[in-house]
Amino acid sequence: MRTAMGVWRWRRNPLRRPTDLFEAWVAFAAVVCVLVVAPAVGWATGLQVDGTLQRAAREQRQERQLVPAVVLRAAPEPPARAESDAAAADRQTPARTQVVASWIAPDGTSRQGTVPAAEEPPRPGDRFRMWTDSGGRLVGRPLDPSAASFHATMAGLAAALGLAVLVETVRRLVVRRLMHRRYSCLDRARAAAGPDWGRAGAGS
Known part of the structure; x- marks a missing residue:
């Protein structure tokens, strides 16, 4: 005005x-x-x-699906991670534990690979659900509306x-x-x- x-x-x-x-x-x-x-x-x-x-x-909700998975064993830690444990402790940023798990892809095939653990500490035989694409590959959670x-x-x-x-x-x-x-x-x-x-x- x-x-x-x-x-x-x-x-x-x-x-x-x-x-x-x-x-x-x-x-x-x-x-x-x-x-x-x-x-x-x-x-x-x-x-x-x-x-x-x-x-x-x-599109992500159509392409990605939750599938059941089973923990087989803990994944071996890479040398780089073992060397940086002291630095990680100083930063106080806990990292997700990696486990070897098996799951059934949406197309019915059996898959196995290294994925982040759903719970801490992971135990062999633990069951959890994770997101995969139509080919059974591990993907992130679909974008929420x-x-x-x-x-x-x-x-x-x-x-x-x-x-x-x-x-x-x-x-x-x-x-x-x-x-x-x-x-x-x-x-x-x-x-x-x-x-x-x-x-x-x-x-x-």
């Missing part, structure tokens, strides 16, 4: 400089972009991202905020350029007036 009043105030003001009106219109355009354009861009971005993630979530909506919302907010920051940055750069131009015009006017400018009786 203040920006709109500023544009109106500079319409017929006798003290108005061309840069004053231009600055007011730049501020008015920035307000419109921040209040109207940025939310619209964020909303459109969120819808697009949500549609893409929801399609990916549906609510998680997809959350990520889409965050993407929309980030797009709106990024556009608002960009608009404000451009406005500040334009205002700074206008200020430099005003100072340059003032310096030229002072130089043209001469050293006696402002003195009583100057020029008489």
Whole structure:
């Protein structure tokens, strides 16, 4: 509202400089972009991202299945992991234990491989369920629809905020350029007036 009043105030003001009106219109355009354009861009971005993630979530739920698995034995630790046990203890970030397990793939074939343990400590004969693709290969959990909506919302907010920051940055750069131009015009006017400018009786 203040920006709109500023544009109106500079319409017929006798003290108005061309840069004053231009600055007011730049501020008015920035307000419109921040209040109207940025939310619209964020909303459109969120819808697009949500549609893409929801399609990916549906495809993953169709392609991935939970299958029962049985722990056969603990997997041997690689040398690199054994050497880094002290560093891991310092970081206090527990790592998932690897086990050798067997499972039946969705196509009915029997599979065996090294997978993360479902429980700690793992014991031979423990049963658990894990996600596999149609070929029986170990995959991650399918994307949850609510998680997809959350990520889409965050993407929309980030797009709106990024556009608002960009608009404000451009406005500040334009205002700074206008200020430099005003100072340059003032310096030229002072130089043209001469050293006696402002003195009583100057020029008489």
